Amino acid sequence: MANQPRGETCKELQAALDIISGKWKPIILFHLMENETLRFSELQRAIPEITKKMLTSQLRELEYNNIIDRKVYQQVPPKVEYSMSDYGHGLKPLLVSMRSWGFNHLEHLKGLYGEDNEKMMEN
Amino acid sequence: MANQPRGETCKELQAALDIISGKWKPIILFHLMENETLRFSELQRAIPEITKKMLTSQLRELEYNNIIDRKVYQQVPPKVEYSMSDYGHGLKPLLVSMRSWGFNHLEHLKGLYGEDNEKMMEN
DNA sequence: CTGGATCCTGTCGGATACTG
DNA sequence: CAGTATCCGACAGGATCCAG
Numbered sequence: 121m122a123n124q125p126r127g128e129t130c131k132e133l134q135a136a137l138d139i140i141s142g143k144w145k146p147i148i149l150f151h152l153m154e155n156e157t158l159r160f161s162e163l164q165r166a167i168p169e170i171t172k173k174m175l176t177s178q179l180r181e182l183e184y185n186n187i188i189d190r191k192v193y194q195q196v197p198p199k200v201e202y203s204m205s206d207y208g209h210g211l212k213p214l215l216v217s218m219r220s221w222g223f224n225h226l227e228h229l230k231g232l233y234g235e236d237n238e239k240m241m242e243n
Numbered sequence: 244m245a246n247q248p249r250g251e252t253c254k255e256l257q258a259a260l261d262i263i264s265g266k267w268k269p270i271i272l273f274h275l276m277e278n279e280t281l282r283f284s285e286l287q288r289a290i291p292e293i294t295k296k297m298l299t300s301q302l303r304e305l306e307y308n309n310i311i312d313r314k315v316y317q318q319v320p321p322k323v324e325y326s327m328s329d330y331g332h333g334l335k336p337l338l339v340s341m342r343s344w345g346f347n348h349l350e351h352l353k354g355l356y357g358e359d360n361e362k363m364m365e366n
Numbered sequence: 367c368t369g370g371a372t373c374c375t376g377t378c379g380g381a382t383a384c385t386g
Numbered sequence: 387c388a389g390t391a392t393c394c395g396a397c398a399g400g401a402t403c404c405a406g
Contacts (some may be wrong), residue, residue: 130270130273133342134345136344136346137263140260141260141264142398143399150253150256158368171373173400174398174399176368177398179376185352190336196367197368198367198368199368200367202370210361214284218341221333222258222260223258225259228256229258265379266379283389287388298389299388299389299390319387320387320388323388333369
């Protein structure tokens with residue numbers, strides 16, 4: 121009790137957000153959740169707009185947080201496979217809940233502001 | 244089915260993230276969830292580090308998304324009260340889940356990298 | 367093929383001053 | 387009291403080149 125968010129609190133929530141926020145983390149995670157293992161190049165092809173730098177950095181962060189596993193095959197054309205870690209799978213329900221809420225929310229916004237509008241917050 | 248995240252997908256998840264991401268949204272939301280209604284100045288005092296500009300902008304976004312209600316009292320010293328909207332309360336379970344996962348994750352990281360370390364990703 | 371190293375830019379967020 | 391208006395620095399993220 122007395123767990124009111126005062127001062128520097130909410131770090132638990134922040135910790136969760138740090139994992140999935142960032143421009144590419146969500147889509148990377150969904151790809152990995154649905155494909156068991158993916159090579160670096162497969163992820164690149166699955167997410168054409170992402171740059172190698174971004175893909176690398178996002179994967180590194182996920183790996184650091186033990187969400188995904190990185191398996192390196194020591195061979196001449198390098199081969200690296202990424203997959204959700206056992207621990208990382210525990211994130212799935214949360215992601216599903218978030219997507220579900222998000223889907224509903226998009227519908228909600230349509231009801232509020234109409235179908236044809238995306239953001240309308242301009243200026 | 245066939246809802247694989249391809250191309251510009253994951254927008255539902257992004258929609259959810261857009262609501263709660265941002266440096267101050269989480270703590271603002273928790274304050275509003277625990278306090279029924281709060282005035283602008285009360286939020287300022289509750290979150291001393293935040294600037295008025297940030298507080299205003301974050302509240303505006305939450306209001307635009309119908310997460311919170313903004314009630315203006317037309318009187319000489321202005322008075323504005325913020326509170327979770329009915330719709331906004333539907334976000335609570337998600338936030339609680341996220342905080343819970345985040346708490347567990349912080350423990351998990353401690354187990355991986357030790358207590359005394361915060362990020363260690365430097366360089 | 368899987369990255370690392372640089373450089374660059376847009377946006378997010380902070381500081382400060384002003385206003386109804 | 388509850389904001390708005392500016393200015394500005396920091397940093398996430400992109401483009402490009404280099405490397406094992």
